[in-house]
Amino acid sequence: MTWQPGYALVLMLRIRFLLAAWFFTAGSCAQGWTGGPAAWVPARWEGGPLEVARRAGDPALAKDPSLREAIAGWYDPATLALLQNSPVNCLLVTFSAGAARDIETRQHELIQEYARRAKARGLAVLGIVYPGAEPSAVAAAAREARLDGVVLDGEFPSEGYAGQLERALLSAGAGATVIPIAATASSVRTKPAPLLAVQGVRPSARNLADMGIRAGASAEPWIESNIWLVRSFRLNRAGERMIWINQAPKPSLVGDYIRCVADAAVAGGRWIVALDDGLRAGLFRKEPGALATWRSIGTYLEFAENHSEWRSFVPYGQVALVLDTAGETPDISEEYLNLVARRHVPYRLVLRSELSPASLAGFQAVLAMDLDPPTPAERKTLRDFADQGGLVVAGPSWGDPPKDEPYAELPVGKGRVVVYKDDPPDPAAVARDMLDLLAPEVMGLSVFNVASAISYVSTADSGRRVLIQLLNYASVPANRVTIRFNGAFKTARLFTPESAPVDLAVRRTANGRTEVVAPKLIAWGAVLLE
Amino acid sequence: MPDRYSDLRRRDLFALSGLSASVLAAKRADASAPALYAPTAPVSVAKIASYDEDLVAQFERMFDQIGGIGHLVRGKTVAMKLNLTGSAGRGRRVGLTAGQTSWVHPNVVGALTAVFAKQGARRIRLLESTFRKQYGAPLEDTLLNDGWDVEAIRNAAPMVEFEDTNGLGQGKQYSTLKVKSRPYIFPAFSLNHAYEDCDFFVSVAKMKNHEELGITLSMKNLFGITPELLYGLGPKPPGASQWVRERVFHYGQVPPPAGVPQEIDPTSNRYEGWRMPRLITDLCGARPIDLAVIDGIETLIGGEGAGMPGSKHGKPGLLVVGRNCVSTDAVAAATMGYNPRAGRHEAPFRVYKDPKSHPPEQLIPPGETHQYADNTMLMGEAAGLGTADLSNIDVRGVPIKDAVYDFEARWKGQAPV
Numbered sequence: 033m034t035w036q037p038g039y040a041l042v043l044m045l046r047i048r049f050l051l052a053a054w055f056f057t058a059g060s061c062a063q064g065w066t067g068g069p070a071a072w073v074p075a076r077w078e079g080g081p082l083e084v085a086r087r088a089g090d091p092a093l094a095k096d097p098s099l100r101e102a103i104a105g106w107y108d109p110a111t112l113a114l115l116q117n118s119p120v121n122c123l124l125v126t127f128s129a130g131a132a133r134d135i136e137t138r139q140h141e142l143i144q145e146y147a148r149r150a151k152a153r154g155l156a157v158l159g160i161v162y163p164g165a166e167p168s169a170v171a172a173a174a175r176e177a178r179l180d181g182v183v184l185d186g187e188f189p190s191e192g193y194a195g196q197l198e199r200a201l202l203s204a205g206a207g208a209t210v211i212p213i214a215a216t217a218s219s220v221r222t223k224p225a226p227l228l229a230v231q232g233v234r235p236s237a238r239n240l241a242d243m244g245i246r247a248g249a250s251a252e253p254w255i256e257s258n259i260w261l262v263r264s265f266r267l268n269r270a271g272e273r274m275i276w277i278n279q280a281p282k283p284s285l286v287g288d289y290i291r292c293v294a295d296a297a298v299a300g301g302r303w304i305v306a307l308d309d310g311l312r313a314g315l316f317r318k319e320p321g322a323l324a325t326w327r328s329i330g331t332y333l334e335f336a337e338n339h340s341e342w343r344s345f346v347p348y349g350q351v352a353l354v355l356d357t358a359g360e361t362p363d364i365s366e367e368y369l370n371l372v373a374r375r376h377v378p379y380r381l382v383l384r385s386e387l388s389p390a391s392l393a394g395f396q397a398v399l400a401m402d403l404d405p406p407t408p409a410e411r412k413t414l415r416d417f418a419d420q421g422g423l424v425v426a427g428p429s430w431g432d433p434p435k436d437e438p439y440a441e442l443p444v445g446k447g448r449v450v451v452y453k454d455d456p457p458d459p460a461a462v463a464r465d466m467l468d469l470l471a472p473e474v475m476g477l478s479v480f481n482v483a484s485a486i487s488y489v490s491t492a493d494s495g496r497r498v499l500i501q502l503l504n505y506a507s508v509p510a511n512r513v514t515i516r517f518n519g520a521f522k523t524a525r526l527f528t529p530e531s532a533p534v535d536l537a538v539r540r541t542a543n544g545r546t547e548v549v550a551p552k553l554i555a556w557g558a559v560l561l562e
Numbered sequence: 563m564p565d566r567y568s569d570l571r572r573r574d575l576f577a578l579s580g581l582s583a584s585v586l587a588a589k590r591a592d593a594s595a596p597a598l599y600a601p602t603a604p605v606s607v608a609k610i611a612s613y614d615e616d617l618v619a620q621f622e623r624m625f626d627q628i629g630g631i632g633h634l635v636r637g638k639t640v641a642m643k644l645n646l647t648g649s650a651g652r653g654r655r656v657g658l659t660a661g662q663t664s665w666v667h668p669n670v671v672g673a674l675t676a677v678f679a680k681q682g683a684r685r686i687r688l689l690e691s692t693f694r695k696q697y698g699a700p701l702e703d704t705l706l707n708d709g710w711d712v713e714a715i716r717n718a719a720p721m722v723e724f725e726d727t728n729g730l731g732q733g734k735q736y737s738t739l740k741v742k743s744r745p746y747i748f749p750a751f752s753l754n755h756a757y758e759d760c761d762f763f764v765s766v767a768k769m770k771n772h773e774e775l776g777i778t779l780s781m782k783n784l785f786g787i788t789p790e791l792l793y794g795l796g797p798k799p800p801g802a803s804q805w806v807r808e809r810v811f812h813y814g815q816v817p818p819p820a821g822v823p824q825e826i827d828p829t830s831n832r833y834e835g836w837r838m839p840r841l842i843t844d845l846c847g848a849r850p851i852d853l854a855v856i857d858g859i860e861t862l863i864g865g866e867g868a869g870m871p872g873s874k875h876g877k878p879g880l881l882v883v884g885r886n887c888v889s890t891d892a893v894a895a896a897t898m899g900y901n902p903r904a905g906r907h908e909a910p911f912r913v914y915k916d917p918k919s920h921p922p923e924q925l926i927p928p929g930e931t932h933q934y935a936d937n938t939m940l941m942g943e944a945a946g947l948g949t950a951d952l953s954n955i956d957v958r959g960v961p962i963k964d965a966v967y968d969f970e971a972r973w974k975g976q977a978p979v
Contacts, residue, residue, distance in 0.1 A: 481706060
């Protein structure tokens with residue numbers, strides 16, 4: 033292997049990552065929490081007088097005295113009983129928002145006692161800090177409350193706030209770690225931290241027609257998902273760092289909650305469990321319906337944690353998607369990740385900084401929209417890839433874009449280069465075209481009757497074990513989901529949170545692929561081929 | 563700018579005025595007498611609450627009501643053209659199968675397969691033109707995409723074959739089928755062999771509205787027999803529709819490729835609301851429908867596919883079956899609450915054309931989005947395919963008045979879905 037400039041950056045990032053991981057774990061252990069952040073299963077657990085004050089302008093709170101009571105009284109020790117037999121082991125409590133001193137003081141006193149009781153139950157406690165909080169005051173209070181960490185939520189006045197708070201915590205002698213919730217993934221994707229929190233979207237499936245968007249007869253539901261987001265942090269390696277997804281579900285739908293859990297967990301992340309006001313008030317009053325919803329959330333969390341081994345599986349894909357983490361249009365770059373995944377085209381990421389002939393080994397196609405334009409070296413790498421039979425998909429800066437058709441296919445050696453007309457090419461069109469440009473065997477996975485679902489494929493043991501996960505975003509089950517995958521596998525087992533694992537009949541297709549049928553997909557299903 | 567009325571022929575005038583040749587003929591003689599030029603056949607209507615009902619028994623009853631089909635299918639090859647709108651993609655609405663909205667339902671297809679087998683059919687073919695992809699998939703894969711139990715349908719009869727007719731399929735060459743009725747636009751079509759190699763042809767359609775044609779029933783279902791991989795061989799001129807069949811058939815922007823039957827008059831009207839009802843009539847003349855089956859148990863109101871704004875899922879709970887496609891469609895239209903003899907700009911034939919998805923020349927005058935479609939049933943009647951006059955159709959089973967499910971009111975939100 034020859035040394036290339038990109039390797040230095042990658043090596044440096046990995047060393048920083050390992051150092052950060054060591055400090056992170058050491059800090060946590062010092063506080064008595066032996067599981068460490070990688071094992072934290074987080075839930076937003078807001079309440080107390082500060083939460084009521086923070087939401088003073090919220091009409092929902094203003095007009096509902098029982099809700100106000102539930103929020104204000106949430107740090108009654110009785111609420112800790114909800115955590116009994118729950119996988120949730122990390123509470124994110126309202127801690128500081130720069131409110132009036134007396135409110136903040138009362139909140140800190142309340143949290144100090146609540147945290148003591150929580151920690152006695154083996155729970156980790158993180159304080160949520162909102163913009164307006166003063167770092168040294170937060171640090172002092174965090175030390176008093178013996179918090180395990182501090183979560184920054186919202187737009188803080190300066191990017192250096194997290195650093196200021198870290199320094200203040202250090203000087204206050206508090207070992208608490210700082211976890212900012214990043215508003216955008218691109219701002220932290222290469223950050224060397226063992227735990228990252230990022231703002232996500234509320235998982236859902238909607239009809240375009242209901243959104244006022246005219247589409248053709250073959251229009252598919254529009255799916256909002258975080259699966260692509262979580263996997264984008266994992267690059268092509270096993271779950272070396274934990275990703276938390278922060279988003280609030282639609283109120284009071286059980287299906288929404290379990291989908292939120294699964295949507296973050298499919299690619300190995302965790303949803304920061306967030307309860308809507310109605311559910312919170314119901315839980316406070318111990319209403320049977322609310323408790324049943326809470327148990328459903330627990331069932332899905334438990335399923336995720338019981339299969340934590342799946343986080344060590346590596347993403348599968350014969351299509352490489354080149355990602356320029358320093359690109360000027362991260363939103364468009366991420367839309368390719370999002371929409372190609374939505375078309376059930378398994379891909380693996382190749383960082384632009386790592387693009388080389390070696391990094392493309394094993395791939396059959398490369399989506400290189402982020403190379404705009406490609407450097408001479410990148411162009412040669414891609415041209416050689418096509419020359420040997422691969423497919424390269426590029427934007428018009430590749431050269432010779434068509435004048436009328438959306439894209440042109442240019443033969444290159446044994447392969448071809450597809451050049452799009454538009455600059456940048458429409459990610460939705462590119463994702464759709466991938467199904468035309470790629471033979472099913474090139475994609476590796478073919479999955480049927482999943483218009484409202486998203487799939488994620490990962491492998492272990494050098495491909496001898498393949499895990500195909502599906503998440504149904506519709507509120508009604510999908511029946512008879514047919515899955516085909518390259519290669520011959522002897523067994524297939526379907527895992528779902530609702531039932532015990534089921535062995536599926538394995539059929540070999542005429543072209544040597546393996547076919548199985550999952551009879552019913554309520555929400556989250558995982559088929560393990562071996 | 564072409565005058566959209568300039569191409570009206572005498573036959574068109576009959577059709578557009580709601581006074582077809584058959585009706586005139588009938589009126590001249592005796593109002594109750596069968597039409598001289600427009601044949602008719604009994605039509606059976608049934609109310610069905612759910613796809614889980616015994617549809618085999620139901621179809622057997624309905625076939626008995628229309629005079630039986632055993633003698634027509636025994637020992638024969640039966641071909642069913644399935645209505646799988648938007649099947650090239652994965653058109654779905656959240657939480658609903660395509661069979662509940664824009665496609666015929668698998669239970670309907672399975673039951674028909676079983677009934678034809680019981681009646682002695684030697685071979686049953688399921689046909690539709692679906693894939694638009696470079697890597698064409700077998701029809702079975704299209705059906706899997708909606709969760710169909712393909713093996714169950716395959717096992718419902720001794721010999722069941724699936725063929726995607728968007729190209730040559732299993733054939734070595736395309737079949738040329740001449741329009742046997744009086745042709746409007748094309749004298750003949752080149753089609754997949756399966757449309758010629760069958761003894762009994764069934765149009766299995768969905769009861770739906772249609773963005774361009776107002777409604778889509780057994781006649782409109784035949785648009786899907788045109789092979790896109792053949793008609794799309796010609797180059798796409800700048801500015802032409804990206805959709806192959808649309809640019810050849812809907813808008814007439816390009817002629818069919820060399821070697822394929824060409825238009826009778828390439829200078830005729832290019833407006834799709836004028837062309838498509840005539841083209842569909844021509845298709846029904848080229849590949850006559852021996853049995854029309856219309857699935858209206860569940861459907862989509864306000865459009866033919868998943869992406870039409872304002873469209874909604876509905877449960878008319880209807881099956882309509884008949885031997886004459888025009889008459890069957892007329893009865894089905896009546897059960898949808900429409901006048902089967904309605905003219906241009908009358909419901910359901912007043913249509914909206916989205917300027918973003920239509921060539922500008924389709925909006926006449928320029929920018930006008932409220933357009934019309936001619937009545938396909940009346941076009942078929944004028945071409946001599948069958949009568950659309952309810953007074954000349956023997957409706958059996960449930961009377962129309964007891965079966966009406968008002969699509970227009972539901973589409974407009976004036977009635978609960």
